[in-house]
Amino acid sequence: MIMRQGQQLLLPANPLFVWGSMVGALLLNMTLNIGILGRAAWAPDLLAVALVFWTVHQPLRVSIGAAFVFGLLMDVHQGALLGQHALAYTVLSFFAITIHRRLLWFPVMAQTAQVLPLFLAAHTVGLSLRMVSGGTFPGFSLFLAPLLEAALWPLVTLVLLAPQRRAPDPDANRPL
Amino acid sequence: MPLGTLDRAPPPFFRQGPSALSKLAVFSALALFLMVADVRFQIIQPLRVALGVVLYPAQWLAMQPARLAGATGDYFISLSTAQTDKEAAYKRLGLQSLKANQVDQLLLENQRLRKLLELRSRVQSSGIAAQVIYDAADPFTRKVVVDKGALQQVKVGSPVLDEAGVIGQVTRVYPLVSEVTLITDSDHAMPVLNTRTGARGVAFGDGGGHADALELRYMASNADVAVGDQLTTSGVDGVYPPGLPVARVEKVDRRVDAVFARIYCVPLALVSGASHVLILDPITPLIPPRPAADGAADGKADSKKEARP
Numbered sequence: 001m002i003m004r005q006g007q008q009l010l011l012p013a014n015p016l017f018v019w020g021s022m023v024g025a026l027l028l029n030m031t032l033n034i035g036i037l038g039r040a041a042w043a044p045d046l047l048a049v050a051l052v053f054w055t056v057h058q059p060l061r062v063s064i065g066a067a068f069v070f071g072l073l074m075d076v077h078q079g080a081l082l083g084q085h086a087l088a089y090t091v092l093s094f095f096a097i098t099i100h101r102r103l104l105w106f107p108v109m110a111q112t113a114q115v116l117p118l119f120l121a122a123h124t125v126g127l128s129l130r131m132v133s134g135g136t137f138p139g140f141s142l143f144l145a146p147l148l149e150a151a152l153w154p155l156v157t158l159v160l161l162a163p164q165r166r167a168p169d170p171d172a173n174r175p176l
Numbered sequence: 177m178p179l180g181t182l183d184r185a186p187p188p189f190f191r192q193g194p195s196a197l198s199k200l201a202v203f204s205a206l207a208l209f210l211m212v213a214d215v216r217f218q219i220i221q222p223l224r225v226a227l228g229v230v231l232y233p234a235q236w237l238a239m240q241p242a243r244l245a246g247a248t249g250d251y252f253i254s255l256s257t258a259q260t261d262k263e264a265a266y267k268r269l270g271l272q273s274l275k276a277n278q279v280d281q282l283l284l285e286n287q288r289l290r291k292l293l294e295l296r297s298r299v300q301s302s303g304i305a306a307q308v309i310y311d312a313a314d315p316f317t318r319k320v321v322v323d324k325g326a327l328q329q330v331k332v333g334s335p336v337l338d339e340a341g342v343i344g345q346v347t348r349v350y351p352l353v354s355e356v357t358l359i360t361d362s363d364h365a366m367p368v369l370n371t372r373t374g375a376r377g378v379a380f381g382d383g384g385g386h387a388d389a390l391e392l393r394y395m396a397s398n399a400d401v402a403v404g405d406q407l408t409t410s411g412v413d414g415v416y417p418p419g420l421p422v423a424r425v426e427k428v429d430r431r432v433d434a435v436f437a438r439i440y441c442v443p444l445a446l447v448s449g450a451s452h453v454l455i456l457d458p459i460t461p462l463i464p465p466r467p468a469a470d471g472a473a474d475g476k477a478d479s480k481k482e483a484r485p
Contacts, residue, residue, distance in 0.1 A: 023234075026234065027234055027237060027238050028238075030234065030235055030238035030239075031238040031241055031242070033238075033310065033311075033313040034235075034238055034239050034242050034309070034310040035238075035239075035241050035242030035245065035310075036242075038310075038311040038313075039311045039312065039313055039314060039315045039318075040315065041315035043313070060187065060188075063196075063199065064196065064199040064200060064203055065199065065203070067203075068203045068206070068207070071207070072210075072227060073227060073230075073231055076224055076227040076228050076231055077231055077235065077313065078312060078313040078314040079312035079313075079314050079317070079319050079321070079348065079355050080313075080314040080316070080317075081211050081214055081215065082210050082211065082213075082214040082220055082223070082224055083206075083207040083208065083209075083210035083211040083214065084207075084211065086203070086206075086207040086210065087203075087204055087207035087208065087211070090200060090203040090204055090207060091200070091204070094196055094197075094199075094200040097196045098196065129211065130316040133211070133215055134363070135316030135317060135362075136316055136317065136318075136361075136362045137316075138315035138316055142315065
């Protein structure tokens with residue numbers, strides 16, 4: 001296995017954790033919407049971040065089909081045009097697949113800069129679809145969302161890779 | 177190092193499935209088809225309802241933190257606030273009961289006068305009380321979700337009010353919840369009546385930017401509209417019962433070079449902050465059928481949108 005210098009060997013990913021974290025991101029998105037942010041245009045889409053993360057790290061498990069289905073669920077929750085998020089996530093997932101071999105060769109901060117255009121593209125797809133179908137322009141704060149999503153990338157890497165970074169042979173000194 | 181600590185499964189060399197590009201093409205085409213079907217035809221609603229039912233437990237779970245926070249906040253509201261609220265409520269009740277007592281008499285009088293003039297009697301419709309549970313997250317529209325759905329006999333097209341006036345119209349019904357398009361949504365139009373002059377007009381939602389307001393369009397630039405005029409539903413659309421308060425004129429902008437005046441109104445109801453609302457049954461089945469149109473082109477205009485007059 002060819003790896004970046006200094007990169008840690010990871011445990012295999014647990015499929016339950018992969019899918020659980022995606023559903024968790026969907027739930028978190030809904031909680032943010034219902035309880036706190038309402039229909040704020042700048043709210044970061046956590047599901048999109050989780051989706052890109054797992055598409056990059058586990059491209060054999062999470063791919064474009066999963067992105068499409070999660071997109072449909074987001075559309076139904078938001079009451080948006082049915083297919084808007086599905087198309088945005090499909091595009092997002094496709095770009096994530098295309099960069100997944102290159103991206104992991106960079107340190108996490110450099111990865112952040114490289115995933116920003118992906119999120120920007122996804123939001124632009126959503127915006128242009130709604131402008132074509134006659135929606136109201138929600139203001140330029142919409143373009144804050146991809147920035148926030150990219151800024152979440154290091155945190156998401158830390159949290160979602162934590163189970164794979166555990167010790168392979170736990171003992172008294174390394175209980176986890 | 178024990179076995180099973182590394183991902184030892186070799187990547188599939190021969191059975192890689194369809195390529196990413198072909199998957200992108202297939203799923204994009206599917207998404208585009210769904211969008212066109214959603215906007216142009218009404219065939220996608222069953223799929224949406226099915227997904228909504230699957231999603232409902234997750235939504236319910238996501239609602240709990242907000243509900244819990246709200247309940248905790250309510251618990252710590254001081255006694256004095258509750259007492260002032262009660263006082264204000266009693267005062268309002270006193271004022272309203274006077275009006276309500278007169279209304280019975282007026283209704284009777286109205287009925288007799290209408291019979292005398294051989295006018296059709298006013299339609300009455302019944303309502304369902306509901307609670308707004310959250311704002312729909314879509315930033316491109318102005319919609320809220322209420323906690324009553326098809327199981328409680330909510331119908332598409334029903335007008336929704338709060339205690340001060342109209343807040344919107346039910347546009348999608350799921351089994352347990354329904355979506356209400358607010359009157360400030362830019363796709364929403366409703367026929368209104370200026371109570372001072374009796375002139376009818378059409379109020380459009382003006383959700384652009386951060387202004388949650390309405391715009392009274394297609395009024396001539398010399399029309400008699402003044403700041404402070406009250407607008408009520410005129411009832412000519414067959415959706416909203418007549419006489420419900422809608423908005424107050426906030427600003428009238430008359431330009432010499434424009435045919436129409438720009439008239440901005442603020443909604444009287446607490447449109448974006450309402451929590452308890454009343455869903456009325458649509459009055460459409462109660463009013464007599466439209467006379468048959470001569471041209472074939474009229475049938476198309478009817479099916480466009482129910483909120484349009």
